[in-house]
Amino acid sequence: MNTPLRRVALAVMAMIVALLINATYVQVQIGPIGKADSLRNDPRNDRVLLDEYARQRGQISAAGTVLASSVATDDRYKYLRTYPTDPMAYAPVTGFYSLQNGNNGLEHAEDSVLNGSDNQLFGRRLIDLISGRDPRGGNVVTTINPIMQKVAYEQLTAKKLTGSVVAIEPSTGRILTMVSTPSYDPNTLAGHDAGRVEDTYKQLDKDTGRPLINRAVSMTYPPGSTFKVVVTAAALSNGIAKPEDQFTAAPRITLPGTQTTLENYAGSHCGPGDAQTASLTDAFKYSCNTAFVELGIKVGTAKLKDEASAFGIGKDLHNSIPIPWTDSTVGDIPDNAALGQSSIGQRDVALTPLDNAVIAATIANGGVRMKPYLVDQLQAPDLSTLSTTKPTSVGQAVTPQVATQITNLMLESEKNTQGGSQPRPYQIASKTGTAEHGTDPRNTPPHAWYLAFAPAQNPKIAIAVIVENGGDRALAATGGSVAAPIARAVLDAGLGG
Amino acid sequence: MSAPAPPSTGAFPSPPGGFAPAPPPATRRNVELLLLGLAALITTVSLVLVEASQEQAITWEIAKLGAAYLALFGVAHLAVRRFAAFADPLLLPIAALLNGLGLVVIHRVDLAQAQDAAFANLPIPSPDANQQVLWTGLGMVVFMGLLIALRDYRSLARYSYTVGLAGLVALALPALLPDRYSMVNGAKIWIRLPGFSVQPGEFAKIALIVFFAGVLVSKRDLFTGAGKHVFGMELPRMRDMGPVLLVWVVSVGVLVVEKDLGTSLLIFATVLCMLYVATERVGWVAVGLVLLAIGFVFAYNAFGHVRVRTATWLHPFDDYSSTGYQISQSLFGLATGGLAGTGLGSGNPSKVPFAKTDFIIAAIGEELGLIGLTVILLLFCIFSVRGIRTALAIRDSFGKLLASGLAFTIAIQVFVVVGGVTKLIPLTGLTTPFMSYGGSSLLANYVLLGVLIKISDAARRPAPARKRAEPIADASTQMLRKVEGGAA
Numbered sequence: 001m002n003t004p005l006r007r008v009a010l011a012v013m014a015m016i017v018a019l020l021i022n023a024t025y026v027q028v029q030i031g032p033i034g035k036a037d038s039l040r041n042d043p044r045n046d047r048v049l050l051d052e053y054a055r056q057r058g059q060i061s062a063a064g065t066v067l068a069s070s071v072a073t074d075d076r077y078k079y080l081r082t083y084p085t086d087p088m089a090y091a092p093v094t095g096f097y098s099l100q101n102g103n104n105g106l107e108h109a110e111d112s113v114l115n116g117s118d119n120q121l122f123g124r125r126l127i128d129l130i131s132g133r134d135p136r137g138g139n140v141v142t143t144i145n146p147i148m149q150k151v152a153y154e155q156l157t158a159k160k161l162t163g164s165v166v167a168i169e170p171s172t173g174r175i176l177t178m179v180s181t182p183s184y185d186p187n188t189l190a191g192h193d194a195g196r197v198e199d200t201y202k203q204l205d206k207d208t209g210r211p212l213i214n215r216a217v218s219m220t221y222p223p224g225s226t227f228k229v230v231v232t233a234a235a236l237s238n239g240i241a242k243p244e245d246q247f248t249a250a251p252r253i254t255l256p257g258t259q260t261t262l263e264n265y266a267g268s269h270c271g272p273g274d275a276q277t278a279s280l281t282d283a284f285k286y287s288c289n290t291a292f293v294e295l296g297i298k299v300g301t302a303k304l305k306d307e308a309s310a311f312g313i314g315k316d317l318h319n320s321i322p323i324p325w326t327d328s329t330v331g332d333i334p335d336n337a338a339l340g341q342s343s344i345g346q347r348d349v350a351l352t353p354l355d356n357a358v359i360a361a362t363i364a365n366g367g368v369r370m371k372p373y374l375v376d377q378l379q380a381p382d383l384s385t386l387s388t389t390k391p392t393s394v395g396q397a398v399t400p401q402v403a404t405q406i407t408n409l410m411l412e413s414e415k416n417t418q419g420g421s422q423p424r425p426y427q428i429a430s431k432t433g434t435a436e437h438g439t440d441p442r443n444t445p446p447h448a449w450y451l452a453f454a455p456a457q458n459p460k461i462a463i464a465v466i467v468e469n470g471g472d473r474a475l476a477a478t479g480g481s482v483a484a485p486i487a488r489a490v491l492d493a494g495l496g497g
Numbered sequence: 498m499s500a501p502a503p504p505s506t507g508a509f510p511s512p513p514g515g516f517a518p519a520p521p522p523a524t525r526r527n528v529e530l531l532l533l534g535l536a537a538l539i540t541t542v543s544l545v546l547v548e549a550s551q552e553q554a555i556t557w558e559i560a561k562l563g564a565a566y567l568a569l570f571g572v573a574h575l576a577v578r579r580f581a582a583f584a585d586p587l588l589l590p591i592a593a594l595l596n597g598l599g600l601v602v603i604h605r606v607d608l609a610q611a612q613d614a615a616f617a618n619l620p621i622p623s624p625d626a627n628q629q630v631l632w633t634g635l636g637m638v639v640f641m642g643l644l645i646a647l648r649d650y651r652s653l654a655r656y657s658y659t660v661g662l663a664g665l666v667a668l669a670l671p672a673l674l675p676d677r678y679s680m681v682n683g684a685k686i687w688i689r690l691p692g693f694s695v696q697p698g699e700f701a702k703i704a705l706i707v708f709f710a711g712v713l714v715s716k717r718d719l720f721t722g723a724g725k726h727v728f729g730m731e732l733p734r735m736r737d738m739g740p741v742l743l744v745w746v747v748s749v750g751v752l753v754v755e756k757d758l759g760t761s762l763l764i765f766a767t768v769l770c771m772l773y774v775a776t777e778r779v780g781w782v783a784v785g786l787v788l789l790a791i792g793f794v795f796a797y798n799a800f801g802h803v804r805v806r807t808a809t810w811l812h813p814f815d816d817y818s819s820t821g822y823q824i825s826q827s828l829f830g831l832a833t834g835g836l837a838g839t840g841l842g843s844g845n846p847s848k849v850p851f852a853k854t855d856f857i858i859a860a861i862g863e864e865l866g867l868i869g870l871t872v873i874l875l876l877f878c879i880f881s882v883r884g885i886r887t888a889l890a891i892r893d894s895f896g897k898l899l900a901s902g903l904a905f906t907i908a909i910q911v912f913v914v915v916g917g918v919t920k921l922i923p924l925t926g927l928t929t930p931f932m933s934y935g936g937s938s939l940l941a942n943y944v945l946l947g948v949l950i951k952i953s954d955a956a957r958r959p960a961p962a963r964k965r966a967e968p969i970a971d972a973s974t975q976m977l978r979k980v981e982g983g984a985a
Binding site: 001002003004005006007008009011012013015016018019020022023024026027028035036037039040042044045047048050051054075 | 616770773774775777814817825828829830831832833834835836839843844845848862863866867870871874875877878881882885886888889894897898901904905908909911912915916919920921
């Protein structure tokens with residue numbers, strides 16, 4: 001009976017070996033072989049998240065202001081994520097960090113640094129391991145200017161407006177302000193009471209005001225007349241027009257090849273007096289649609305599209321800030337009628353507030369487009385610097401000469417804008433926009449836009465403001481009446497005016 | 498005048514005073530004691546790790562627990578020293594270590610469940626670890642009682658039919674009882690008595706092994722000699738096959754009535770192994786596997802739960818929220834543990850349902866990682882192989898069959914449990930020997946250990962000192978018995 005016994009012993013060993021091979025396959029990932037990675041990363045496997053909760057997550061801050069930090073608790077998750085400073089104002093920047101609903105904003109984009117798993121923190125993790133200290137996460141320092149952020153949020157919420165404010169430092173691309181309203185309190189999603197968090201999330205998700213959407217980067221809107229900056233840049237850059245060139249001053253124009261007419265705001269004649277034509281300067285200053293339809297068609301689709309992409313409209317840097325950033329577009333422009341409509345920022349032209357702010361910043365920066373960014377520094381848990389974001393140029397959209405010409409046009413436009421003639425310690429260069437949208441544009445309150453930078457001669461801040469659906473002015477809203485005051489208040493806050 | 502030199506009888510004369518007495522055969526009991534100390538140490542350190550990670554206060558209480566654990570197994574060790582002095586020195590320490598680690602993990606899951614309950618504002622469940630410590634103590638008592646009472650394991654052979662019948666009754670009883678006396682968590686494998694419940698199947702397994710060792714020893718010649726040749730394979734006569742078919746029927750019956758795929762597989766594989774050892778015919782294994790396949794195909798087509806089990810095994814995540822939940826959570830835990838594990842007390846083993854019983858291996862894989870799991874599996878492997886070594890060393894057929902059956906059943910049970918938890922084979926509800934929470938399982942496994950240690954003692958015990966044979970010339974004349982058959 002000994003021969004079969006030896007074979008049984010071999011069978012026992014074979015069974016154990018089979019178990020070991022299978023366990024290795026499940027538990028260890030060796031290159032493409034193994035299930036461990038996919039099992040670990042399965043969204044239904046919340047162990048990694050639970051483990052993460054047990055670690056001290058890093059801080060998110062802005063100029064010394066703590067926007068997000070983790071405080072020790074005595075429940076199983078050990079740390080509670082809190083947003084101590086103006087949580088609603090900063091929600092588009094920080095995003096939320098939730099056990100049930102994942103995370104977004106910088107909490108998501110810089111997760112590996114914040115939770116301490118980033119490779120840049122490897123050495124520190126090793127030290128923590130050896131010294132027996134619980135691993136901690138690194139910190140994220142944002143580029144946000146807290147004063148401007150606060151003012152921008154208060155400006156929008158004071159009148160319960162739905163919209164967004166984005167401000168950029170033109171010379172670097174640093175994002176100084178990123179506000180979206182209505183907002184939400186990320187503290188309510190970071191709680192450890194699963195049921196309550198779930199309820200809050202559902203409520204926020206269903207809210208028709210869509211508070212969870214970061215309008216600054218996730219929504220696109222027709223830019224309306226603010227797009228005239230791009231059309232003018234295309235015309236000037238390609239030598240198609242000069243500021244003094246004359247265009248039609250008619251209150252309405254028939255789009256080529258159609259019966260459709262397009263008219264100036266309130267059906268008015270372009271500029272003062274009743275001359276048949278208006279200069280490009282006047283057309284820009286008074287934001288005459290008819291003149292720009294004519295100009296746009298003169299520029300042509302190809303050159304307009306080229307200029308738009310030189311300003312960053314389309315797909316280029318859209319993971320750079322580093323939160324997800326929806327693509328802006330000029331849409332398909334199949335014919336001259338479409339080109340005419342597109343030239344005044346309607347039809348399929350759709351921009352995110354951030355992209356529009358980039359356009360203002362590019363003009364302000366002498367035509368050099370800087371890559372916008374939201375993270376200034378990544379720090380180790382001991383606040384030593386891991387990396388600092390370096391400003392990056394992503395091309396010359398227009399020559400400095402053209403930039404200066406457009407700046408002058410924008411200075412003229414500001415003078416013609418409601419509240420623009422009031423004395424200020426610095427000059428603002430701006431362009432307003434009142435964008436029609438919806439299926440019945442005449443009876444839908446327009447989106448109010450305002451695009452600006454200041455001081456005009458030495459720009460420190462470029463800004464884009466959008467107020468959805470006319471804000472408190474409804475159908476009577478214009479960019480100048482609704483959006484401009486908000487932007488000016490933010491510029492004042494930033495420039496100490 | 499000097500004494501005359503003894504007559505020379507060869508090249509190596511006996512030295513003056515004769516040969517030195519042979520050294521006493523090594524009992525290796527001190528090795529066992531040392532290993533038991535190591536097992537107690539590992540258990541204590543593990544407990545310290547759990548307490549530290551769970552931020553429980555680390556007090557001398559833990560050292561006392563460790564010392565108490567060592568004392569408990571120390572007493573068992575003394576019993577082995579006294580009643581089975583030559584037993585294999587690895588068996589008891591391996592059982593002690595597995596039992597100890599099992600206790601630590603049960604305690605660890607207790608803590609997690611208490612936390613979960615506190616978190617959900619539910620009443621905190623009473624800790625199961627205390628209960629399991631009691632069972633461990635009782636297991637030791639049963640183990641020692643067996644060492645003392647079972648003077649010679651061969652006496653079991655005489656009662657093999659009785660024991661076998663008792664085993665069958667025990668196995669069948671839960672199926673016959675009304676659900677309220679036999680159903681726990683949907684498994685109809687219990688006998689619920691006031692105060693406590695037993696899983697008779699755990700004991701039936703051992704009884705059936707004893708029974709088959711007895712039957713096969715008495716009939717093994719018939720199995721191999723008296724059959725017809727079919728396809729170059731000798732088939733036994735139908736009446737000799739009776740007991741084998743009976744077991745097949747029993748295991749399928751268990752599968753059908755009690756829906757206990759695991760026990761069914763366990764009994765069948767163990768008996769098949771014993772049959773192979775007894776007959777030395779691979780053909781039997783083939784017949785067995787064919788029967789198993791037929792049984793499975795039949796069960797698959799006839800019973801919904803077998804189909805569900807199979808589907809869940811193949812695609813556990815398709816039914817994540819219902820039938821696939823256990824195995825999915827188990828796999829998540831194992832993968833999260835990875836190579837080195839999260840560390841004892843630092844994982845989330847309580848996310849897997851039944852983490853203390855059927856899924857204790859998942860908890861180990863999560864917190865001790867592949868390394869820890871490998872150690873556990875190797876411990877089981879050594880345990881089983883040492884059992885088979887005992888079977889190799891013992892001289893009588895009954896002992897060989899009994900030891901191999903007991904050793905193999907541990908291995909197959911580990912294979913079925915760990916294979917199920919790691920998705921190698923379909924999931925079945927079996928306990929991990931010596932580790933899982935549960936009194937029936939622990940007691941039964943200590944009975945198994947006791948019998949195995951008894952056999953191993955007999956296998957390694959030197960033959961009783963015989964009187965020195967007298968020189969053949971001095972022997973008286975003997976009548977030689979006539980050899981029957983005349984062939985010799």
